[in-house]
Amino acid sequence: MSDTCLFCRIAAGEIPATVVHETGTTLAFRDIGPKAPVHVLVIPKAHHANVGELAEADPALAGAVLAAAGAVAKAEGLTGDGYRIIFNTGPHSGQEVDHAHAHVLGGAPLGPMLCQ
Ligand code: 5GP
Ligand code: ZN
Numbered sequence: 641m642s643d644t645c646l647f648c649r650i651a652a653g654e655i656p657a658t659v660v661h662e663t664g665t666t667l668a669f670r671d672i673g674p675k676a677p678v679h680v681l682v683i684p685k686a687h688h689a690n691v692g693e694l695a696e697a698d699p700a701l702a703g704a705v706l707a708a709a710g711a712v713a714k715a716e717g718l719t720g721d722g723y724r725i726i727f728n729t730g731p732h733s734g735q736e737v738d739h740a741h742a743h744v745l746g747g748a749p750l751g752p753m754l755c756q
Pocket of ligand 2: 642
């Protein structure tokens with residue numbers, strides 16, 4: 641837990657969020673600025689700066705985040721038409737919050753993978 645990390649503070653219940661899924665080690669909540677009809681963030685409750693560091697430090701927890709992302713997609717009704725999971729990692733990706741998180745996006749066609 642980092643006192644200065646936004647997602648640590650959400651995981652600790654210090655900052656409110658619309659939680660849609662929770663396990664002992666993961667939390668999923670709606671993105672405050674949705675980029676698609678469904679836009680949910682899935683985080684490990686433990687602090688890891690990005691998905692690469694998470695996977696290296698705790699592969700089981702990385703798997704738990706993916707499993708939670710899949711469960712969210714199912715609960716949000718996305719499995720039929722499909723969805724996208726994004727882990728922004730580092731400056732070139734535009735990562736804004738340095739606590740590993742999966743974006744689960746869906747509910748409409750999502751367009752090309754990258755802006756041209
Ligand atoms: P990143 O750019 O780091 O991959 O994504 C960070 C995401 O966190 C952004 O999509 C942004 O809208 C979302 N976000 C930033 N602050 C908050 C907040 O206080 N609450 C919630 N629910 N989402 C946030
Ligand atoms: Zn954190």
